Amino acid sequence: MSVATFVLRRLSGGLLVLLILSFLVFALLAASPGSPIQTLLGTRPATPELVHELRGRYHLDDPFALQYLHWFSDAVRLDFGRSISVQPGTPVADMIYGRLALSAELAVYCLLLVLLLGVPLGVIAGIRHGRTADRIISLLATSGFGAPVYALSIVLLYVFGVALDWFPVYGAGDGFADRVTHLTLPAVALATVLSAVVVRQARAATLTVLRQDYITFARLRGLGPRRVLIGYVLRNCAPPVLTSAGMLLIAPLSAGIFIEQVFSLPGAGSLLLSAVTSEDVPVVQALALLIGALVVLVNLLVDLLGFLLDPRVRLHTAGEG
Numbered sequence: 001m002s003v004a005t006f007v008l009r010r011l012s013g014g015l016l017v018l019l020i021l022s023f024l025v026f027a028l029l030a031a032s033p034g035s036p037i038q039t040l041l042g043t044r045p046a047t048p049e050l051v052h053e054l055r056g057r058y059h060l061d062d063p064f065a066l067q068y069l070h071w072f073s074d075a076v077r078l079d080f081g082r083s084i085s086v087q088p089g090t091p092v093a094d095m096i097y098g099r100l101a102l103s104a105e106l107a108v109y110c111l112l113l114v115l116l117l118g119v120p121l122g123v124i125a126g127i128r129h130g131r132t133a134d135r136i137i138s139l140l141a142t143s144g145f146g147a148p149v150y151a152l153s154i155v156l157l158y159v160f161g162v163a164l165d166w167f168p169v170y171g172a173g174d175g176f177a178d179r180v181t182h183l184t185l186p187a188v189a190l191a192t193v194l195s196a197v198v199v200r201q202a203r204a205a206t207l208t209v210l211r212q213d214y215i216t217f218a219r220l221r222g223l224g225p226r227r228v229l230i231g232y233v234l235r236n237c238a239p240p241v242l243t244s245a246g247m248l249l250i251a252p253l254s255a256g257i258f259i260e261q262v263f264s265l266p267g268a269g270s271l272l273l274s275a276v277t278s279e280d281v282p283v284v285q286a287l288a289l290l291i292g293a294l295v296v297l298v299n300l301l302v303d304l305l306g307f308l309l310d311p312r313v314r315l316h317t318a319g320e321g
Contacts (some may be wrong), residue, residue: 010303014296021292022075025285026068029058032281036060039281042084057081080286085278086271092286096271100290102172103267106190106259107250109183113191114198114248119241121195122202123234129207137199145196153189153262160185170264186259194248201244205237212236243302250295 032039037046040054055061058081059070074080080092087095125137161169173182209215210233218228257269268287275283 007300007304010300014300018289018293018296022072022289023068025288025292026071028285028288029281030064032279039279040084042088042279044084044088075286075289080289081282083280083283085280086274086283092282095283096268096286096290099266099268099271102265103260103269105179106183106186106265106267109180109187110190110194111248113187114195117191118195118198119202122199122241123206123237125199125203126206126210127229127233129210134203138203141196141199143196144192145200147193149189149193150258150262152192153186153259156185156189157262172265172267182263183265186263186265189259189262197248198241198244202237202241205240206233209233209236239305242305250298 029036029039036058037051037054037060040058041050044050059067062070078093082088083090083092083095121137121141125134125141128134157169160166167185168182171182173179215228215233257273259265260267260270261273268291271283272287274280275287
């Protein structure tokens with residue numbers, strides 16, 4: 001199967017998921033308590049002019065299916081209407097652009113820490129299977145996996161932000177260096193938990209590769225340990241490890257709600273929480289749809305990466321075709 005065919009199949013599936021998600025997201029307006037017009041009014045006075053404007057803007061006099069088509073056509077152009085209560089009258093797209101960018105920066109920073117920490121420790125644990133290093137790394141991974149992100153964030157905030165005063169305790173900072181400094185503690189809190197997943201995956205992949213016949217043949221040919229490690233072990237461990245690490249890029253988008261609250265970060269998670277609390281349906285719709293689109297995109301990239309790195313995937317998909 002060619003790369004183009006593989007991408008086309010995955011992209012078609014992703015677009016179908018997004019279409020279903022968009023319909024469910026649009027249904028939030030109809031499912032909200034009260035009538036749609038009451039939801040869209042929020043705390044604003046129900047003047048005849050405003051009611052008429054809202055009914056025309058959201059096509060409330062049309063059938064439900066036609067309302068969805070109008071909303072979907074606007075959403076494709078990133079027009080999600082205006083905020084009701086979080087920032088009344090402000091275009092939703094203008095509100096969430098910077099918020100999503102900050103959450104994406106936190107996710108990328110976290111992923112880099114996870115790869116730099118989790119992959120080497122997992123490989124070491126696999127190579128030293130059953131020895132002291134393996135036991136210590138496995139214990140640390142189990143502890144990190146079970147640590148609540150919210151509690152760990154508070155501990156890091158107090159120790160390194162308040163007691164030692166090494167890092168800022170709130171805000172996102174201005175400029176690249178200042179932004180990195182402000183996002184370090186949140187990224188470390190997330191990476192501590194997520195690294196445990198990568199450590200386990202890398203350890204299991206390393207153990208599996210070390211038991212393969214080609215590793216034994218490589219050693220019998222007189223290849224040095226470094227060449228075996230780099231050329232055979234790491235190369236064959238890469239596909240499953242990178243796949244799991246890529247999927248972890250999505251995790252900060254959900255766990256970020258707690259992280260952003262602790263560190264007072266104006267990201268997408270805190271905006272979503274504010275929108276849900278204040279029943280700002282257009283903002284909730286926009287964030288739910290955009291986060292869903294990011295999840296589909298990350299899944300597509302992870303599948304493509306696995307397809308390119310692992311020949312067995314290509315053979316399997318070719319057999320299915």
